[in-house]
Amino acid sequence: MYDDKMTPLQLAYNALNLVTFAMYIQFGLRSGELPQDIFNRPVRITQNTKDGGVRIEQKWKPEDIMGISTNLANCALGTSVIALNSALEQAFRGRPEKESSESLRAARVIVYNLRCAFAHTPHEPIWEINNPIYRDTWTIKTPIFYMQLDFNILNSKEFVIDQIGGWQGFFALFHYCIEQIQNRTGESGKKIRINIDPSSQNLMM
Numbered sequence: 001m002y003d004d005k006m007t008p009l010q011l012a013y014n015a016l017n018l019v020t021f022a023m024y025i026q027f028g029l030r031s032g033e034l035p036q037d038i039f040n041r042p043v044r045i046t047q048n049t050k051d052g053g054v055r056i057e058q059k060w061k062p063e064d065i066m067g068i069s070t071n072l073a074n075c076a077l078g079t080s081v082i083a084l085n086s087a088l089e090q091a092f093r094g095r096p097e098k099e100s101s102e103s104l105r106a107a108r109v110i111v112y113n114l115r116c117a118f119a120h121t122p123h124e125p126i127w128e129i130n131n132p133i134y135r136d137t138w139t140i141k142t143p144i145f146y147m148q149l150d151f152n153i154l155n156s157k158e159f160v161i162d163q164i165g166g167w168q169g170f171f172a173l174f175h176y177c178i179e180q181i182q183n184r185t186g187e188s189g190k191k192i193r194i195n196i197d198p199s200s201q202n203l204m205m
Helices: 008-031 036-040 062-092 102-120 166-185
Strands: 043-045 054-056 137-142 145-150
Touching: 008 062, 008 166, 036 062, 062 102, 062 166, 102 137, 102 145, 102 166, 137 166, 145 166
Parallel strands: none
Antiparallel strands: 043 054, 137 145
């Protein structure tokens, strides 16, 4: 759940948990550990004990379930970058391009434009670099993380995960942003461990 009382760090962690959970669902379906027949059972959704709720019953083919799980992961990715951008704006206040640190400046610009891609066309995210200030090359460089995006080239192109280094690049970007939020706000939180097998990069999309 997201609300306006969340701190920037809480908002970023919730965003990370959302996309991670969606990936676990897809992994469980593909590996067979999460049985597909669970999605063909009727369910009743209620708001409270006095609410009669609504009964939902849907029958899906196996290929439909896999397709929907991929769409769910894509939607979670989009929602997560929108929330991460909000967390960065809360933590740092100023405009992304005004950051003094080159890597933080680049990270905020990349996350902001990712947010715009999904916010405008969530079903088919497009890089729309409307601000000419952002039509440049942006580089994040740390001892363990490197990302470089040229928005002159990406402008008007459809977003694909490989453009940011696959899922490894996505989670590394998230990790970097959360660390910067912690450094800025002084909030404490658990450390994120990212160990992604390159052979598993084609899990989704």
